[in-house]
Amino acid sequence: MAGVFTIPTVVASGKAFPERALVLFIAAGVIIVSLVAAAAILPLMAAKSLPLLLGDPVRMKTTRSWQTERMTVMIAVGNYHS
Numbered sequence: 324m325a326g327v328f329t330i331p332t333v334v335a336s337g338k339a340f341p342e343r344a345l346v347l348f349i350a351a352g353v354i355i356v357s358l359v360a361a362a363a364i365l366p367l368m369a370a371k372s373l374p375l376l377l378g379d380p381v382r383m384k385t386t387r388s389w390q391t392e393r394m395t396v397m398i399a400v401g402n403y404h405s
Contacts, residue, residue, distance in 0.1 A: 324350050 327350040330343050 324354060326350075 327346055330346060331340055332343065334340055
């Protein structure tokens with residue numbers, strides 16, 4: 324938008340710059356559409372990627388169970404040093 328505002332209002336001959344209002348309108352439209360699209364699409368993308376970030380709950384439960392069993396055995400054998 325800042326770039327569009329650098330377009331002069333009049334040319335050297337004193338006439339109005341042709342289609343300056345249209346260029347301003349298109350630039351403003353692009354900005355508004357991109358903001359609305361980002362506000363609508365980013366939460367959907369984040370919701371889809373959340374399970375990937377958190378990991379598979381079944382796998383995590385299995386890993387925790389395995390770690391707990393390993394610690395129990397190590398404590399029982401006496402090889403665990405905290």
